[in-house]
Amino acid sequence: xxxxxxxxxxxxxxxxxxxxxxxxxxxxxxxxxxxxxxxxxxxxxxxxxxxxxxxxxxxxxxxxxxxxxxxxxxxxxxxxxxxxxxxxxxxxxxxxxxxxxxxxxxxxxxxxxxxxxxxxxxxxxxxxxxxxxxxxxxxxxxxxxxxxxxxxxxxxxxxxxxxxxxxxxxxxxxxxxxxx
Numbered sequence: 001x002x003x004x005x006x007x008x009x010x011x012x013x014x015x016x017x018x019x020x021x022x023x024x025x026x027x028x029x030x031x032x033x034x035x036x037x038x039x040x041x042x043x044x045x046x047x048x049x050x051x052x053x054x055x056x057x058x059x060x061x062x063x064x065x066x067x068x069x070x071x072x073x074x075x076x077x078x079x080x081x082x083x084x085x086x087x088x089x090x091x092x093x094x095x096x097x098x099x100x101x102x103x104x105x106x107x108x109x110x111x112x113x114x115x116x117x118x119x120x121x122x123x124x125x126x127x128x129x130x131x132x133x134x135x136x137x138x139x140x141x142x143x144x145x146x147x148x149x150x151x152x153x154x155x156x157x158x159x160x161x162x163x164x165x166x167x168x169x170x171x172x173x174x175x176x177x178x179x180x
Contacts, residue, residue, distance in 0.1 A: 070101025
């Protein structure tokens with residue numbers, strides 16, 4: 001079974017976190033959500049998630065993918081040296097690094113988007129040295145980016161396809177009547 005880790009803290013974008021979690025779980029991926037607070041985390045619209053894994057106990061060696069939802073939380077994640085260290089470890093190991101909405105800017109500011117095809121929340125796009133695409137989800141090797149909250153389903157299916165293959169992604173799309 002493939003495993004994905006998701007990092008959240010107060011202010012996460014609920015639809016990006018919960019929607020991605022649900023599609024990956026439907027596809028048979030184990031998803032563990034880690035709170036930077038080592039406790040519950042409350043999204044930007046007041047949804048509190050409980051029983052989250054403690055970020056201080058995160059072991060990236062156990063996971064095939066790292067997922068970073070957006071929302072105002074991206075600033076706290078970007079400022080965290082530990083988050084940056086874990087992103088670097090996933091990147092250097094060639095594991096999937098997946099970020100949506102505001103979160104790709106974390107990757108852009110750290111230089112991971114140089115020479116890459118990517119997307120992010122349109123008004124947050126800077127000159128990250130790559131090629132910005134105005135579409136919902138973009139994959140370039142082991143990098144997957146999503147544009148906005150509205151892109152959550154496309155983003156999640158791209159992550160699922162990368163982890164479990166196109167057949168599994170198509171099977172889950174059929175189950176939920178998703179039509180691209």
